[in-house]
Amino acid sequence: MSTVLSSIALRPAGTADTSAIAALHAASWKLAYRGLVSDGFLDEGLEEGRLAHWLVRMATLPAEDLVMLAEDPQASMLAGFVYVMVAGQPEGHAYVDNLHAAPMLKGRGIGRRLMAAAALHAMAAGCHTLSLTVLEGNLAARAFYDRLGGMTQPIGEFSFGGAMVPECRVSWPDLKALLAACGKQGMDAAQAAGASTDFGSR
Numbered sequence: 139m140s141t142v143l144s145s146i147a148l149r150p151a152g153t154a155d156t157s158a159i160a161a162l163h164a165a166s167w168k169l170a171y172r173g174l175v176s177d178g179f180l181d182e183g184l185e186e187g188r189l190a191h192w193l194v195r196m197a198t199l200p201a202e203d204l205v206m207l208a209e210d211p212q213a214s215m216l217a218g219f220v221y222v223m224v225a226g227q228p229e230g231h232a233y234v235d236n237l238h239a240a241p242m243l244k245g246r247g248i249g250r251r252l253m254a255a256a257a258l259h260a261m262a263a264g265c266h267t268l269s270l271t272v273l274e275g276n277l278a279a280r281a282f283y284d285r286l287g288g289m290t291q292p293i294g295e296f297s298f299g300g301a302m303v304p305e306c307r308v309s310w311p312d313l314k315a316l317l318a319a320c321g322k323q324g325m326d327a328a329q330a331a332g333a334s335t336d337f338g339s340r
């Protein structure tokens with residue numbers, strides 16, 4: 139069992155959070171993707187590229203989608219974020235496009251909380267299934283998804299960071315099982331952030 143941070147709270151992101159999200163995204167890729175993509179991609183203009191990406195994304199975020207932040211009130215830096223896409227996905231399906239815990243705070247339950255928030259948001263939007271893609275060589279993230287019961291399968295090579303990189307799809311055919319795997323800690327944090335648990339008859 140990882141050491142859990144009890145002070146972490148979740149809240150939906152707004153446009154004022156764009157710079158912080160972009161900075162964490164770049165910092166996380168620099169560490170997690172080192173050796174998996176070229177150093178040039180990670181070391182030259184990554185911060186500017188992520189900021190440009192998130193400026194567009196946050197300004198055009200569909201109402202069905204969610205960017206959820208994890209914050210530690212005692213820290214100045216963002217503790218984590220997840221982006222859940224519902225708009226444009228197949229009926230009943232949600233896609234997690236980004237999930238990052240701050241490098242210094244990995245292994246403290248932030249990923250678990252954010253995945254619970256993603257699952258709750260997807261369920262409230264009428265989804266039953268969820269998936270994401272992960273670099274095949276990102277063994278740490280794959281271990282995390284395994285721990286949450288995700289089913290992993292290789293899906294071939296994709297152009298990323300100027301090279302072809304093998305990727306896997308991780309799927310959860312049952313969102314309730316994903317929520318259960320996130321545990322009470324994850325569920326409590328997601329609910330405290332306002333994620334709905336009223337799924338009606340869906």
Ligand SMILES: CC(C)(COP(=O)(O)OP(=O)(O)OC[C@H]1O[C@@H](n2cnc3c(N)ncnc32)[C@H](O)[C@@H]1OP(=O)(O)O)[C@@H](O)C(=O)NCCC(=O)NCCS
Pocket residue numbers: 139140166167170237238239240243244245246247248249250251270271272273276277278279281282283285286
């Ligand atoms: C992947 C990531 C989001 C996980 O978040 P996290 O806050 O570190 O994970 P948690 O603390 O919530 O861990 C939940 C469970 O997964 C397990 N886990 C997490 N990282 C693990 C690892 N590297 N190896 C084995 N198990 C791991 C934990 O042990 C924990 O289980 P436990 O409570 O039974 O001990 C985070 O490590 C991260 O941001 N990585 C870099 C960015 C990245 O690769 N994102 C995914 C892109 S697809």
